[in-house]
Amino acid sequence: MNNLLKNIKQTKDFIEEKINIEPKIGLILGSGLGTLANEIENPVKIKYEDIPNFPISTVEGHEGQLVIGKLEGKLVIAMQGRFHYYEGYSMNEITFPVRIMKALGVETIIVTNACGGMNKELYPGALMIINDHINFMGDNPLIGKNFEELGPRFPDMSHAYDKDLINITKKVGEDLNIELKSGIYAAISGPYYFSRAELKMLRAIGGDTIGMSTV
Incomplete structure (x- = not known):
């Protein structure tokens, strides 16, 4: 570090x-x-x-x-x-x-990313805009010494996904007649796929999709 x-x-x-x-x-x-x-x-x-x-x-x-x-x-x-x-x-x-x-x-x-859908409104090949996430990876790249020139010690993740970019994406989808979903991405470390009980847990706390990257 x-x-x-x-x-x-x-x-x-x-x-x-x-x-x-x-x-x-x-x-x-x-x-x-x-x-x-x-x-x-x-x-x-x-x-x-x-x-x-x-x-x-x-x-x-x-x-x-x-x-x-x-x-x-x-x-x-x-x-x-x-x-x-x-x-x-x-x-x-x-x-x-x-x-x-x-x-x-x-x-x-x-x-x-390509990920798994948990929300029943999603289907294979569906496009979803991530508007928030749940971090279940069990680690964080900001742990350790902080360098102020790289960013703050405690970054605010409540606005991690830019609303203006999301709105632009939605507008482009409408213009091109492409169906876009939006929802919450749940991140896990992998490399195994979650059990049924674990998937039910993530869905219950608000996850719409699940993946092993991005977050």
């Missing part, structure tokens, strides 16, 4: 040497959604294994690279494949790429 600031600078400098833009939007592309990165124009692709201090994605179907360029007129940096607690990485390692995005100039982050 004491080397965190040093590692952030080293990784940031490495990536900046390979790009000539300052990305403003970060995308974390979950299972089955990595192909969006293929639409990025003039992409710079950097394999995770080549980036100093970066973990390596071990999940099948995750490409394992950063893709940096322009998407729909916006400067973006996309993670084509992410890291999970169940892979054996620490919370600090899992969240390290998000810290790098911030260091590179990212102001907005969009996180996607």
Whole structure:
């Protein structure tokens, strides 16, 4: 943890040497959604294994690279494949790429995932906007020494999901005639799927979907 600031600078400098833009939007592309990165124009692709201090994605179907360029007129940096607690990485390692995005100039982050639905209104392939979450992962990346330059000691999670972005997403869904649900994402460590009793518990306390990432 004491080397965190040093590692952030080293990784940031490495990536900046390979790009000539300052990305403003970060995308974390979950299972089955990595192909969006293929639409990025003039992409710079950097394999995770080549980036100093970066973990390596071990999940099948995750490409394992950063893709940096322009998407729909916006400067973006996309993670084509992410890291999970169940892979054996620490919370600090899992969240390290998000810290790098911030260091590179990212102001907005969009996180996607494929997950399990518990709400009966959901169906396979349904799209749900996360408007809140329940953290059942049993760990937290902010435990330990706090660096004021990276953020406050006690961040307020009651407004973790930006209402303006949610409203934009809903408007786009209406315009494109795409049905969008919204609800609460329950995060567990995995890698096993929850038991029936555990699922009933999460549903009873307000969870609409369940997954092993994102939060």
